[in-house]
Amino acid sequence: MPLVNTKEMFAKAYNGGYAIGAFNCNNMEIVQAITEAAKECNSPVILQVSAGARKYAKPIYLKKMVEAAVEDTGLPIVLHLDHGADFEMCKDCIDGGFTSVMIDASSKPFEENIEITRKVCEYAHAHKPYVTVEAELGTLAGIEDDVKVEHGSESYTKPEDVEEFVRRTGCDSLAIAIGTSHGAYKFKPEQCTRDENGVLCPPPLRFDILEEVSKRLPGFPIVLHGSSSVNQEYVKIINENGGQLKDAVGVPEKQLRQAAKLAVCKINIDSDLRLAMTAGIREHFNAHPDHFDPRQYIGDGRKYVKDVVKHKIMEVLGSNDKI
Numbered sequence: 288m289p290l291v292n293t294k295e296m297f298a299k300a301y302n303g304g305y306a307i308g309a310f311n312c313n314n315m316e317i318v319q320a321i322t323e324a325a326k327e328c329n330s331p332v333i334l335q336v337s338a339g340a341r342k343y344a345k346p347i348y349l350k351k352m353v354e355a356a357v358e359d360t361g362l363p364i365v366l367h368l369d370h371g372a373d374f375e376m377c378k379d380c381i382d383g384g385f386t387s388v389m390i391d392a393s394s395k396p397f398e399e400n401i402e403i404t405r406k407v408c409e410y411a412h413a414h415k416p417y418v419t420v421e422a423e424l425g426t427l428a429g430i431e432d433d434v435k436v437e438h439g440s441e442s443y444t445k446p447e448d449v450e451e452f453v454r455r456t457g458c459d460s461l462a463i464a465i466g467t468s469h470g471a472y473k474f475k476p477e478q479c480t481r482d483e484n485g486v487l488c489p490p491p492l493r494f495d496i497l498e499e500v501s502k503r504l505p506g507f508p509i510v511l512h513g514s515s516s517v518n519q520e521y522v523k524i525i526n527e528n529g530g531q532l533k534d535a536v537g538v539p540e541k542q543l544r545q546a547a548k549l550a551v552c553k554i555n556i557d558s559d560l561r562l563a564m565t566a567g568i569r570e571h572f573n574a575h576p577d578h579f580d581p582r583q584y585i586g587d588g589r590k591y592v593k594d595v596v597k598h599k600i601m602e603v604l605g606s607n608d609k610i
């Protein structure tokens with residue numbers, strides 16, 4: 288099976304009450320960990336590449352590694368551009384064989400966002416085969432590669448904007464801001480409460496906005512960015528092995544599971560993979576200070592990333608056995 292776009296994948300996810308995981312990939316071990324986990328769970332999957340990943344690994348390496356994963360696993364896999372900054376970057380990916388792109392003009396005024404998004408949609412949809420386009424309305428706080436928004440400058444998506452935006456742009460899916468956030472420090476401690484173990488509990492997602500949006504766009508796939516949960520198990524391993532991640536906090540998995548049952552068809556997860564990779568490598572070096580073979584320590588990181596992806600598919604996304 289060749290790379291696929293998100294069209295049929297999202298239609299099935301919408302009707303089936305589950306979401307597809309969109310995992311960021313930056314190197315071979317991450318691609319392998321994600322796709323081996325998806326294979327074992329019999330799950331469709333989206334591999335996404337950010338501008339930072341393109342800079343780090345070069346687009347051609349990422350493309351060929353994802354193609355290798357398609358051939359190796361036989362899974363339906365989408366190769367998606369995460370946070371395309373402008374038309375040129377989206378065009379470059381579409382021409383280079385990506386099956387889906389995101390144009391993120393969410394920091395621009397409404398009319399300008401529409402104009403840029405429509406231009407990308409026209410180009411992507413005329414491409415053979417059809418390339419799907421994700422757009423964004425509203426802004427998330429936090430840091431993800433080149434995308435930086437200060438806490439306090441984020442804004443929730445306004446439900447009254449979504450029908451006009453989708454109609455005038457022709458986008459295939461829409462990322463909305465309902466309180467998720469980029470990075471491993473999603474919320475300031477003062478925004479949170481603490482549970483009995485002293486672990487930070489973030490403010491709940493705005494399900495009222497999600498429900499209003501899905502009422503206005505029946506059957507239309509919604510996307511959540513910044514949806515790592517910052518599993519404290521991995522933060523603990525990192526901190527016990529020389530790391531210093533203080534007050535890292537994410538979105539509770541229970542709330543993401545709930546969103547996946549509603550109109551949310553794509554959930555973006557990056558920080559949780561970074562934490563798992565780091566935990567595996569730090570633990571390895573602490574246990575084996577004499578090791579210097581990259582296959583040994585990156586191999587342990589890859590194992591933890593695979594564990595995390597399997598957990599997400601089974602317990603959060605619900606996309607297992609959906610092929």
Ligand SMILES: [Zn+2]
Nearest residue numbers: 431512513555
């Ligand atoms: Zn994002």
